[in-house]
Amino acid sequence: MxxxxxxxxxxxxxxxxxxxxxxxxxxxxxxxxxxxxxxxxxxxxxxxxxxxxxxxxxxxxxxxxxxxxxxxxxxxxxxxxxxxxxxxxxxxxxxxxxxxxxxxxxxxxxxxxxxxxxxxxxxxxxxxxxxxxxxxxxxxxxxxxxxxxxxxxxxxxxxxxxxxxxxxxxxxxxxxxxRDELAALESPAAEEARAFWPEYIGSLEVLQIAGAEAGQALTSRSDRGLTSSESAAVQGLAGKLRATPFMVLAAAYGCLLGHLGGCEAYLMPTFSHGRRDPRYHQTVAMLFNPFLIGFRWTPRMAFAELVAAFKRSCLSAYRFQWYPFIEVLEVCPDLSVALIDPHSALFPVQMLNVPKASAGPTLFGPDCVATDYALHRTSTGNVLPIDGLLTIKGTREAMAMTFNAAQRLWNDELAAALCASVVQLCLDAACDPDLSLGKLVDRRLPADLWSI
Structure with missing residues (x-):
């Protein structure tokens, strides 16, 4: 051949x-x-x-x-x-x-x-x-x-x-x-993305926070789930704000992380998977493209305003799904430094939009029982976030991904504390979406809890 x-x-x-x-x-x-x-x-x-x-x-x-x-x-x-x-x-x-x-x-x-x-x-x-x-x-x-x-x-x-x-x-x-992916880079949509990119970058900074630990860490997706009442509250808040549950959680997470990092405007890198064409669904390939979500918040903003702004940024960011990575480096050179440094990380929104199906009892025939086996330990470092943002619907999956993103920045104890703060912030906002972020953050980040 x-x-x-x-x-x-x-x-x-x-x-x-x-x-x-x-x-x-x-x-x-x-x-x-x-x-x-x-x-x-x-x-x-x-x-x-x-x-x-x-x-x-x-x-x-x-x-x-x-x-x-x-x-x-x-x-x-x-x-x-x-x-x-x-x-x-x-x-x-x-x-x-x-x-x-x-x-x-x-x-x-x-x-x-x-x-x-x-x-x-x-x-x-x-x-x-x-x-x-x-x-x-x-x-x-x-x-x-x-x-x-x-x-x-x-x-x-x-x-x-x-x-x-x-x-x-x-x-x-x-x-x-x-060949189809490469042709997409020359499409009108790609040209529109290139024209939009410099304005979109604006004066936003790349947020980096030093990792507290570079050793082993838990990454089980069941480390922090939501109770049924918490899930119902987040879903109800998302419906009220015309957003997905993941957008609500990610916006709250971004606000808390930005507060800890002392930054009110920064870039969130994320990636879009390339399975837009259903003909690709049965094919093995590496199909994702990097793009950025601009994130801005101020203590005076209401939580409802934060989610609305985050949603607009997400929709805008999808214009970059064909943007070549080499050009991203040219317009945002700091991005490369953060991605290759195992002791720091960009804001790592973990978004996994993969149709996960159980291995099932008949994968290897009726006499064998095969079940998916999840590692509880992996190496921290420059593990990158992947896949689609807007299609995340379930609050359980969204919370697990938020936990994974947090613990790539810190150790498990701090990641769990941050995710608990995210949940509580969302529950507070569900009671009053117009409450200011300053008041919400002050409630959820007591000074003696954090030493980042």
């Missing part, structure tokens, strides 16, 4: 820029994984064959990033045999298996040598108990892709046992998606 060489997409430009500055240093942030706990008689050989078939199916997983002719480009090749590791785990050591998963995930890839995929299978064979981790580099896949790959591996595994037909050929291959 002949190689196909293509330019990088905007999101890939960003990752390549970070990798060029700190070779291998971004592995902890840009290696992404899906993990499954599997109970039952899993056929290891058939599983590994299914992974290979998944790589053969998706061109992105056979793509490397190489430097040549003065700039990086991506090359689609034919290599489909990933690194596969099997490690036995004794029953008494099962509880510390997470350390092995983290180490395996965080090891760097050589981006020039695809497939940028590796597999780790931890197994307690006598008890038919296993942990499966499939790690992919973010330059060729995104969070949406992990769901696609997981279910394709299951379909190939079941098809090999005669339980169902093999997956049908893809409607759109990766190379066409790349």
């Amino acid at each position: 002949a190689e196909t060489r293509l330019p990088l997409t905007p999101g890939q430009h960003m990752l390549d820029f970070l990798e060029s500055i700190r070779p291998g240093g971004a592995a902890e942030a840009f290696n992404i994984s899906f993990r499954l706990a599997v109970d039952g008689p899993l056929d290891r050989g058939r599983l590994f064959d299914a992974v290979v078939r998944g790589i053969e199916r998706h061109e992105a997983l056979r793509t490397g990033v190489v430097r040549g002719r003065g700039m990086a480009e991506q090359v689609i090749g034919s290599a489909s045999e990933p690194e596969m590791t099997v490690l036995p785990v004794a029953p008494e050591a099962w509880d510390v298996a997470e350390d092995t998963l983290v180490e395996h995930n965080n090891a760097p890839f050589d981006l020039a040598h695809p497939p940028l995929v590796r597999v780790l299978l931890l197994e307690n064979a006598p008890d038919e108990r296993r942990l499966l981790q499939v790690t992919v580099h973010h330059s060729v896949a995104d969070a949406w892709s992990l769901e696609v790959l997981k279910h394709d591996v299951g379909r190939f595994y079941r098809a090999a046992a005669g339980l169902e037909p093999e997956p049908a050929p893809l409607d759109v291959h990766y190379r066409q998606i790349v």
Whole structure:
């Protein structure tokens, strides 16, 4: 199979820029994984064959990033045999298996040598108990892709046992998606974004707050949920303000964070996923583009005014979903410094708009039970926020993402305290949306709680 060489997409430009500055240093942030706990008689050989078939199916997983002719480009090749590791785990050591998963995930890839995929299978064979981790580099896949790959591996595994037909050929291959994304950069919408960008940047500053800890931290999405009454209050407030629950929480979070950082106007970087075309939904690819949300608040503003302004900024920011990252660096050079410094962070609104489906009891056939396995520890640092903002509807998901964003800036105790303050601020505002932010913030940030 002949190689196909293509330019990088905007999101890939960003990752390549970070990798060029700190070779291998971004592995902890840009290696992404899906993990499954599997109970039952899993056929290891058939599983590994299914992974290979998944790589053969998706061109992105056979793509490397190489430097040549003065700039990086991506090359689609034919290599489909990933690194596969099997490690036995004794029953008494099962509880510390997470350390092995983290180490395996965080090891760097050589981006020039695809497939940028590796597999780790931890197994307690006598008890038919296993942990499966499939790690992919973010330059060729995104969070949406992990769901696609997981279910394709299951379909190939079941098809090999005669339980169902093999997956049908893809409607759109990766190379066409790349070409479509690059063509979008020359569209009228992209030209409009470029014209709008300098005015939008204005005099806003990039907010950076030093991280209190650069070690391990909890990232479970269930660390801070909302009670049913809290959720109802936030949803009711969002409906009253004609916003989504996530906008309400994010606006409150931005206000509190800005207060702590001593900044009333700053930029929030965020990203838009590239699954606008439903034909892309079954394809593995790295599809997101960086853009910024301008955030402004003053103590005199009412909470209702804050949410209204935040909503307008969100809608404006979506005009940048085709804006090339390399041009973002040119108009906002401080952005690059914050993104590559593991001891500081931009305001990291975590927005994950991925259709998450349970692995289900039949992923590997009727005799195996596969369930999604979430790590409770990962490395903090320059993990970047991703995906859509305006489509977040659920308050539970929004609060979990707010917690994850907060703990990327601080340790768990402070992140939990900040998120509790966010919730209480929203509950206060639900009673009186016209209450000033100054009064709300003073209520929720007692001086003896914070030492940032």
